[in-house]
Amino acid sequence: MSEKCKGLRDDTVSILIGGEAGQGISRSGGLLGRALMRAGFHVFGTNEYPSLIRGGHNYYLLRASARPVYAQSENLDILIALNKETVLLHEAELNPGGAILVDESNVFGEGELGRNDVNLYKVPMASIVKELGGPDIMRNTVAIGASVGLLKLDPSMLRDAVVATFSKPEVVDMNVRAVNRGYGYVKDKQQSFNCEINGLVENRRIFLTGNDAVALGAVSAGVKFYAAYPMTPTSPILDWMINHSYEAGLVAVQAESELAAINMVVGASYAGVRAMTGTSGGGFSLMTEGLGFAAMSECPIVVNVGQRPGPSTGLATHSGQGDLLFAIHASQGEFPRVVSAPGDLEECFELTKQAFNLAEKFQIPAIILTDKFLAESERDVEPFDEGIVPIDRGKTVVDGEWSGEYRRYSLTEDGVSPRLLPGTKGAIVNATSNEHMDTSYSSSDPKVVVDMVNKRFRKTAFIVEEVNKLSPVRVYGAPDAEVALVSWGGNKGPLLEALRLLQMDGVKARLVQVVYLEPFPSKRVDEELGKTSMNVLFENNVTAQLGQLIKMHTGYAFANVGLRYDGRPFNPSEITRKVLEVLRK
Amino acid sequence: MSTADFDTGEKNTWCPGCGNFGILNAVKQAILQLGLPRERVVEVSGIGCHGKMTDYVKVNGIHVIHGRVLPVATGIKLSNHNLTVIGHAGDGDAFGIGLGHFAHAARRNVPISYITHDNMVYGLTTGQTSPTSLQGFVTKTSPRGVFEEPINPIAQALASHTSFVARCYAGDLRHLVEILKQAFTWRGFSLIDILQPCVTFNKLNTYEYYRERVYKLEESGHDPGDYTAAYSKAWEWGERIPIGVIYKKERPTYLEAFPQLKLGPLALQPLRPSIRELFKEYR
Numbered sequence: 001m002s003e004k005c006k007g008l009r010d011d012t013v014s015i016l017i018g019g020e021a022g023q024g025i026s027r028s029g030g031l032l033g034r035a036l037m038r039a040g041f042h043v044f045g046t047n048e049y050p051s052l053i054r055g056g057h058n059y060y061l062l063r064a065s066a067r068p069v070y071a072q073s074e075n076l077d078i079l080i081a082l083n084k085e086t087v088l089l090h091e092a093e094l095n096p097g098g099a100i101l102v103d104e105s106n107v108f109g110e111g112e113l114g115r116n117d118v119n120l121y122k123v124p125m126a127s128i129v130k131e132l133g134g135p136d137i138m139r140n141t142v143a144i145g146a147s148v149g150l151l152k153l154d155p156s157m158l159r160d161a162v163v164a165t166f167s168k169p170e171v172v173d174m175n176v177r178a179v180n181r182g183y184g185y186v187k188d189k190q191q192s193f194n195c196e197i198n199g200l201v202e203n204r205r206i207f208l209t210g211n212d213a214v215a216l217g218a219v220s221a222g223v224k225f226y227a228a229y230p231m232t233p234t235s236p237i238l239d240w241m242i243n244h245s246y247e248a249g250l251v252a253v254q255a256e257s258e259l260a261a262i263n264m265v266v267g268a269s270y271a272g273v274r275a276m277t278g279t280s281g282g283g284f285s286l287m288t289e290g291l292g293f294a295a296m297s298e299c300p301i302v303v304n305v306g307q308r309p310g311p312s313t314g315l316a317t318h319s320g321q322g323d324l325l326f327a328i329h330a331s332q333g334e335f336p337r338v339v340s341a342p343g344d345l346e347e348c349f350e351l352t353k354q355a356f357n358l359a360e361k362f363q364i365p366a367i368i369l370t371d372k373f374l375a376e377s378e379r380d381v382e383p384f385d386e387g388i389v390p391i392d393r394g395k396t397v398v399d400g401e402w403s404g405e406y407r408r409y410s411l412t413e414d415g416v417s418p419r420l421l422p423g424t425k426g427a428i429v430n431a432t433s434n435e436h437m438d439t440s441y442s443s444s445d446p447k448v449v450v451d452m453v454n455k456r457f458r459k460t461a462f463i464v465e466e467v468n469k470l471s472p473v474r475v476y477g478a479p480d481a482e483v484a485l486v487s488w489g490g491n492k493g494p495l496l497e498a499l500r501l502l503q504m505d506g507v508k509a510r511l512v513q514v515v516y517l518e519p520f521p522s523k524r525v526d527e528e529l530g531k532t533s534m535n536v537l538f539e540n541n542v543t544a545q546l547g548q549l550i551k552m553h554t555g556y557a558f559a560n561v562g563l564r565y566d567g568r569p570f571n572p573s574e575i576t577r578k579v580l581e582v583l584r585k
Numbered sequence: 586m587s588t589a590d591f592d593t594g595e596k597n598t599w600c601p602g603c604g605n606f607g608i609l610n611a612v613k614q615a616i617l618q619l620g621l622p623r624e625r626v627v628e629v630s631g632i633g634c635h636g637k638m639t640d641y642v643k644v645n646g647i648h649v650i651h652g653r654v655l656p657v658a659t660g661i662k663l664s665n666h667n668l669t670v671i672g673h674a675g676d677g678d679a680f681g682i683g684l685g686h687f688a689h690a691a692r693r694n695v696p697i698s699y700i701t702h703d704n705m706v707y708g709l710t711t712g713q714t715s716p717t718s719l720q721g722f723v724t725k726t727s728p729r730g731v732f733e734e735p736i737n738p739i740a741q742a743l744a745s746h747t748s749f750v751a752r753c754y755a756g757d758l759r760h761l762v763e764i765l766k767q768a769f770t771w772r773g774f775s776l777i778d779i780l781q782p783c784v785t786f787n788k789l790n791t792y793e794y795y796r797e798r799v800y801k802l803e804e805s806g807h808d809p810g811d812y813t814a815a816y817s818k819a820w821e822w823g824e825r826i827p828i829g830v831i832y833k834k835e836r837p838t839y840l841e842a843f844p845q846l847k848l849g850p851l852a853l854q855p856l857r858p859s860i861r862e863l864f865k866e867y868r
Binding site for chain 1: 593595623624625627629632637639640643644645646647648649650652653655656657658659660661663664665667668685686689843844845846848850851852853854856857858859860861862863864867868
């Protein structure tokens, strides 16, 4: 950004909105994010919250810049504190010259505030809300109005975002007035906070979460049936599907359990529609038998697993990557499957579309692994290109008649049998969880068994060929890099930010992102790891699961790993520190 | 056409005298008499001796995993409501591992005929106690006799708003066919709990046992529209055991919860995946 941004440490501005659960933290964070996007900025937003509805400490972190932003930063420029606790918890993260916005009623004792190099703005949030006759929760609107004032931005973009967010006219009106009052309050009190940012980006972008992008990808792929049981972090997809089911022409069901959800999805798939479920590790544990059922019956299904730290209930509202090997091996027996892991919103959209094609072309389960950080963080993107990944239903015959005897599991060269829909004139369509003959009727005859196992596994070579066309390994950064950062999934954002930071430190680095985990793109991974003398693995788990996969498939063992398993996403700066430490060794 | 046209030619592996033969025959008869085209019928079967129903009736069929007949059947019905969906489950399937789905399919009123092959014992795993085994019944896993009270499928069904509740006896083919025909054409979820002798592992609830006890509700002046009367029939068990339609009351089916299904079965609706309009809410 320009030299106007004296207070800023880098070319971004970071704002934290914190308070108790129930104070509308996420909502106001999202509102400010949309407003900044409308003003022409690139915006990234992420939330941290405990698993409860009232109380506890919640926050939403927003980062905006004229250049694309992919992750949060460790440091803050503005701290919006809806309670005193937030000030005490986060003041240390403020950059010198930063600002704290807090309600005027908060009193700080002698020495209670640790910082004297930041600006404290005691905004009369509560009294403004009282004067306007609004609910308590509206204090956050006053506060974000004030933050826009501090950044010397035009408040109209925030007012527009309010209009776009709330529906009731009286609510819109009240919030607009709250914005104006907050804005007006700080306008004349700039003190030494001297951060100004300028938006540069053409404004036709959209601001959404990974979950939203998965849902849009599914609809764009023609999903007709979605069943799920609510579970953080993928519940928003279920909410979304149910709320958009009519306009999107699909049926979405809140099932009584994950057992029910995946089996409904298999039923829907058998009936011939594109069907999907979403869950997290705990729910996926319950789904594993159904997953194998889909595989044995060759009913194509798509499963989105949004990871959070386990085992068991674990950290219900935090992020992790501990389910990679689980997803690859889930369910008894052996069968081909696809496991992919998007790293950003564009890939959430793209890989979800690909998952439907792969599932249906090969009549297998396809698993999309996201994580809470990716699923719930928001970012501005270009509206997705609907044309990417055209629908390919493979050997599915939707319309028409069948003459002659139909055998659901007829033996074919590529292992994929023509798939008719029950209801097709002239055909009886069977499917089964038992080992079976080509007719689908049960058999335990050894020859039949071997023929059927071989049929299913003949698909593998074709799946590998197909996946290789989908850029299963993606590389970013300096072509002549001295060090490669290797990772997967939602770490992509923080790692891309880290590449910038490393560049500022004079280090040429690149990111090797493994996007398809099963079948594993061994050759491509091997190639990329061979290009750099130093490779550092980053994962949100304790056992370096991608590292294990790489070792199993290529023999390469990482000497340097950065593992974070406290439920929080990587910060770009800690990645940078780790790489510098490794290079200094 | 005759019931022979519904044979698949697969070798039957049930014990001679198994109650499943009566149910198999009755299902074919009911489909035949109703004139349902075989392409329009889907059977969903679970795990247990009954599970082979999908191997033995020449209609569409999916043989699912243990306990999950109703979720699979629900997915099928919502995706193609032109199909007549018949679920088959054993007592272990339906009232043990799969009990959790029963109340939900019932309260949703998904148009599925749910036939429970209730022989009060686990046959395919060679003789363990079942959720519907009577107290005192001795099996491999209840050597001192079953301790637990049995699940009452009829009372469970009534408590869960099942819109059509019937009990049948596998030894009375004609009666069974009549009830199945009503169930297959019922607008909503129906339970047909069938008392089915297991000649190998249940020496208590035998053909003789039932022959002496069952009586037909149709012949006893029972009003199936009367919930209170139905509930008291649900608990009648002992010297006399009622069979027939215990309760029925029409109400909106689950299909009506989805106005998008008015455009026709989902599976036959064109894919119209444009999402351009959906972007607007993210601006």
